[in-house]
Amino acid sequence: MSGESEASTGTKIEPGRRYGFFTDTTLCIGCKACEVACKEWNLLPSDRASLSGMSYDNSRGLSATRWRHVAFVEKLDESGELPTAMPPFQSHWLMMSDVCKHCSNAPCLEACPTGAIFRTEFDTVVVQQDICNGCGYCVPACPFGVVDVDTDDGKAHKCTLCYDRLKGGFEPACSKACPTESIRFGELDELQRRATARVGELHAAGVADAYLYGTPGSPGATGGLERLNAFFLLTAEPEVYNLPCSPDRPANRVVPSLASGLAAVAALAAAAAALLGMRR
Amino acid sequence: MTRPPTTYYGQPALKPAPWVWKVPVYTFAAPVAGAAQLIGTIADLSDPDGGRSIVRHARYAALAGAAFGGPLLIGDLHTPMRWYNMLRIFRGTSPMSIGSWLLTGFGAFSSVVALAQYTIDRNAASARRTATGRNAGVRLSSRIAAVAQLPAAAAGAGMSLYSASLFTATSSPLWAAAPRSLAVKFGSSAVAAAAAGLSLLEHASGRPSPAASALDRIAGAATAMNLGATVAAGRAWRKAEVDGPLTEASAIGASYRIGSILLGQVLPLVCHALNASRSRPSRGLSMLGSLGIVCGSFLMRLAVIEAGKKSSQRPVDSLRFTSGRPRKRDG
Numbered sequence: 001m002s003g004e005s006e007a008s009t010g011t012k013i014e015p016g017r018r019y020g021f022f023t024d025t026t027l028c029i030g031c032k033a034c035e036v037a038c039k040e041w042n043l044l045p046s047d048r049a050s051l052s053g054m055s056y057d058n059s060r061g062l063s064a065t066r067w068r069h070v071a072f073v074e075k076l077d078e079s080g081e082l083p084t085a086m087p088p089f090q091s092h093w094l095m096m097s098d099v100c101k102h103c104s105n106a107p108c109l110e111a112c113p114t115g116a117i118f119r120t121e122f123d124t125v126v127v128q129q130d131i132c133n134g135c136g137y138c139v140p141a142c143p144f145g146v147v148d149v150d151t152d153d154g155k156a157h158k159c160t161l162c163y164d165r166l167k168g169g170f171e172p173a174c175s176k177a178c179p180t181e182s183i184r185f186g187e188l189d190e191l192q193r194r195a196t197a198r199v200g201e202l203h204a205a206g207v208a209d210a211y212l213y214g215t216p217g218s219p220g221a222t223g224g225l226e227r228l229n230a231f232f233l234l235t236a237e238p239e240v241y242n243l244p245c246s247p248d249r250p251a252n253r254v255v256p257s258l259a260s261g262l263a264a265v266a267a268l269a270a271a272a273a274a275l276l277g278m279r280r
Numbered sequence: 281m282t283r284p285p286t287t288y289y290g291q292p293a294l295k296p297a298p299w300v301w302k303v304p305v306y307t308f309a310a311p312v313a314g315a316a317q318l319i320g321t322i323a324d325l326s327d328p329d330g331g332r333s334i335v336r337h338a339r340y341a342a343l344a345g346a347a348f349g350g351p352l353l354i355g356d357l358h359t360p361m362r363w364y365n366m367l368r369i370f371r372g373t374s375p376m377s378i379g380s381w382l383l384t385g386f387g388a389f390s391s392v393v394a395l396a397q398y399t400i401d402r403n404a405a406s407a408r409r410t411a412t413g414r415n416a417g418v419r420l421s422s423r424i425a426a427v428a429q430l431p432a433a434a435a436g437a438g439m440s441l442y443s444a445s446l447f448t449a450t451s452s453p454l455w456a457a458a459p460r461s462l463a464v465k466f467g468s469s470a471v472a473a474a475a476a477g478l479s480l481l482e483h484a485s486g487r488p489s490p491a492a493s494a495l496d497r498i499a500g501a502a503t504a505m506n507l508g509a510t511v512a513a514g515r516a517w518r519k520a521e522v523d524g525p526l527t528e529a530s531a532i533g534a535s536y537r538i539g540s541i542l543l544g545q546v547l548p549l550v551c552h553a554l555n556a557s558r559s560r561p562s563r564g565l566s567m568l569g570s571l572g573i574v575c576g577s578f579l580m581r582l583a584v585i586e587a588g589k590k591s592s593q594r595p596v597d598s599l600r601f602t603s604g605r606p607r608k609r610d611g
Contacts, residue, residue: 113377134358154358242288244602261441261463277326
């Protein structure tokens with residue numbers, strides 16, 4: 001399959017390969033074109049607009065109807081005072097376009113009892129709207145607070161990495177709309193190569209804080225999460241962006257929990273047999 | 281105390297489970313029904329004559345719990361019409377899937393057992409009137425019940441404890457912090473509440489069977505185990521610094537500390553211990569202890585579920601819980 005994506009990003013979209021996003025926060029200018037493009041392409045309803053008082057972030061976070069979200073962090077200086085001088089890089093701003101991480105292993109997928117959430121031929125994670133029954137178990141399973149149940153339609157929703165566009169050979173709407181290439185769509189191996197090179201470039205330029213979040217072995221890809229197909233280049237602690245440093249795979253706890261519970265109930269069953277049998 | 285992490289304007293970093301009151305009610309009713317089937321089966325196997333009324337009550341209670349729990353679970357879906365999609369696949373990494381199949385199996389086998397029991401009871405009633413004694417229908421029903429109760433009890437044991445796995449296999453810090461002790465807590469609490477409920481039914485039926493006091497002992501043993509698991513879970517929660525929702529002065533904290541621990545564990549243990557030391561057990565003490573266990577078991581579930589939802593909405597708790605930096609490296 002060839003198409004628009006090959007022309008615009010150099011990425012040929014073929015089933016059976018792994019695709020993802022590399023979001024380089026040092027290039028983000030906070031224009032929110034990704035939020036808007038996502039809403040438009042995916043026909044997501046508008047959110048009730050209100051002022052949050054959180055810098056320029058009035059959309060506050062990802063939700064069932066908001067699959068890209070731009071975070072705005074205004075950095076204070078060490079003393080906590082408002083800064084009066086401008087640093088040479090990124091001034092006092094950290095901006096980051098957050099999105100579903102399309103984890104591997106994906107906790108939402110592993111939690112889904114209906115098989116509505118599945119891994120596509122592009123190695124992305126999608127909720128099939130015609131199967132989801134809105135049990136909501138994917139919601140607390142997600143280590144990143146991404147997937148959400150819409151109480152209006154009773155289904156779980158999150159970023160599909162524009163599954164429909166990929167099928168047609170188009171790059172996702174958000175990366176297409178990003179004017180600074182902060183959001184890059186591509187094949188995962190290629191993106192990771194590029195991201196590693198970018199970190200080296202930034203380090204050489206004196207941005208010692210730059211690191212990757214979500215590539216194998218880095219923060220975000222921990223505790224059984226091998227990698228995040230949507231990964232990030234950050235310049236502050238993950239928590240600053242509301243990201244967990246060491247998330248884990250909730251399914252790791254299923255066996256220990258069931259085994260402990262079974263042992264306890266078995267012991268009590270044996271005690272019950274002894275106590276009831278004593279009167280025979 | 282580790283330093284509280286930076287947060288993003290205090291916005292939650294996780295989303296809470298979108299479940300309403302039906303889930304706590306289900307996670308009380310269904311596990312207790314499961315444990316009742318288990319106790320009933322054990323009573324049938326170890327003391328078929330003395331435990332006859334216990335077995336009878338347990339079989340009906342098991343079906344009642346399954347019949348009550350299923351609709352609750354379906355009602356909590358945001359698209360209830362599609363409940364049957366739960367049976368599209370089986371997924372071992374999802375306690376929600378494991379539980380759906382357990383409930384299905386439990387409901388099916390418990391229906392067979394209860395139906396067989398009903399046939400036995402009806403025939404016994406008419407036999408008393410006509411003095412013809414046990415007939416072939418009763419013998420067949422007894423045999424069906426004796427066989428079907430085994431898978432029903434096995435599924436019941438699973439029912440009694442899986443909801444702890446349902447909660448612990450999430451990213452909610454409070455649920456995730458104590459996987460093992462939470463499972464022991466839920467399992468032992470279900471067994472205790474089932475034994476207590478069956479004991480209450482014995483008293484309510486007016487003529488408690490001779491095996492009835494064994495139920496109080498089972499409930500006592502299970503409650504002692506529950507208390508141990510409560511201590512262990514409390515330690516794990518404190519260590520992970522996620523215990524806030526359960527220790528603070530709030531409705532959730534009160535129903536956990538006063539409802540589930542004092543009323544549901546300490547009081548019943550005192551009642552049942554006093555009764556065990558008496559030559560003639562007091563009916564009042566037994567019933568008071570049993571009521572405490574049943575109420576405490578429900579309040580424990582309610583408190584743990586609500587606290588877990590709250591926990592995931594506290595970015596300081598959740599980001600600290602995942603703040604380990606074992607493998608951080610640049611690039």
